[in-house]
Amino acid sequence: MEKSFSCLSAACLLVRPGNAFETLAKLDPSPFGIFIKTALWLGILPPIFAYFGTMNYGWRLGTTSPIYLPENILLIISLSYFVALLFGFISAAVVSKWMASTYGARQSLGIHFAMICIVGAPLTAASLIHLYPDIFINILVLIPAVMWSMYLLYRGLPIVLHTTPERGMLMASALIGYFLVAFVSLLGITVSVWIYGIGPSLGI
Numbered sequence: 001m002e003k004s005f006s007c008l009s010a011a012c013l014l015v016r017p018g019n020a021f022e023t024l025a026k027l028d029p030s031p032f033g034i035f036i037k038t039a040l041w042l043g044i045l046p047p048i049f050a051y052f053g054t055m056n057y058g059w060r061l062g063t064t065s066p067i068y069l070p071e072n073i074l075l076i077i078s079l080s081y082f083v084a085l086l087f088g089f090i091s092a093a094v095v096s097k098w099m100a101s102t103y104g105a106r107q108s109l110g111i112h113f114a115m116i117c118i119v120g121a122p123l124t125a126a127s128l129i130h131l132y133p134d135i136f137i138n139i140l141v142l143i144p145a146v147m148w149s150m151y152l153l154y155r156g157l158p159i160v161l162h163t164t165p166e167r168g169m170l171m172a173s174a175l176i177g178y179f180l181v182a183f184v185s186l187l188g189i190t191v192s193v194w195i196y197g198i199g200p201s202l203g204i
Contacts, residue, residue, distance in 0.1 A: 017152060017155060017156065018155070018159075020118075020156075021118075021155070021156040021159040021160055022159060024111075024114060024115075024118070024156075024159075024160050025159050025160050025162065027111070027114070028108055028110060028111065029110040029111065029113070029114050030110050031093075031109045031110040031113045033110075034110055034113040034114050034117060035090075035113060038114075038117050039086070039089050039113065039116075039117055040086075042085075042089075042117060042120055042121065042124045043082055043085040043086045043089060043124075044082060045124055045127060046081065046085065046123075046124060046127035046130060047078040047079070047081040047082040047085070048078070049127050049128055049129075049130035049131050050077075050078060050081060050127075050130040050133065051074060051075070051078040052131060053130045053131040053132055053133040054068075054069060054074055054130075054133050055071065055074060057132060057133060058133070059133045059134075059135065060133065060134040060135060060136075061135050084186060088182060089113075089116055089117075089120065091182070092116050092175070092178065092179065092182075093109065093112040093113045093115075093116045094109075094112075095175070095178050096112040096115065096116065096171075096175060097109050097112045099171055099174055099175070100112070100161065100171075102171075103161075103163050103167040103168070103170060103171040104163050104164070104167055105157075105161035105162060105163040105167070105168075105171060106160075106161045106162050106163075111160065111161065112161075114160070115156065115157065115160050115161065118152055118156060118160075119149050119152055119153045119156075120149065121149075121152075122145045122146075122148040122149045122152070123142070123145050123146065123149055125145065126141050126142050126144075126145030127142075129141040129142070150176065153172045153175065153176070154168070154169060154172045157171060157172045157175075
């Protein structure tokens with residue numbers, strides 16, 4: 001089953017997302033298998049791209065000169081990025097499972113893991129732009145990826161989780177609310193730790 005799911009997340013979502021959702025709706029994957037064979041790879045690629053991109057080109061923040069970080073600091077930031085992505089994946093799947101009873105959806109943890117993997121796949125693909133870490137170019141690429149992920153969430157959730165389109169729309173909206181809160185919280189934590197000196201110094 002996990003093999004079938006891996007095939008879905010690799011290609012079908014870009015060409016025939018409806019067929020991919022219909023196929024996934026018939027599966028009952030194990031959460032461990034999804035996590036090991038799919039989620040870990042989706043989570044590890046963006047930090048790897050960011051690491052090599054920053055090491056080779058430095059981050060470009062507007063018109064200023066590129067910001068190059070020491071290799072040890074860059075490694076810590078990349079690992080933190082990876083941990084944050086995995087935490088976001090697991091917490092989103094758990095929250096989705098928790099919401100399922102309210103919206104009459106499937107409550108298998110494995111299917112929620114699979115659903116979050118599908119939603120995150122476009123963002124992982126778009127993170128290839130981290131290899132050239134210019135803030136403006138990254139935003140231009142990642143915004144359409146976020147829109148595609150939202151489309152997959154709204155379209156696929158009712159099909160995969162076996163709920164009505166109306167309840168699926170409400171559940172997808174609630175999940176997006178959770179994602180926004182989590183993102184803002186992560187920004188707040190990042191700013192706080194940098195204020196207290198935990199992080200790279202960007203001074204000249």
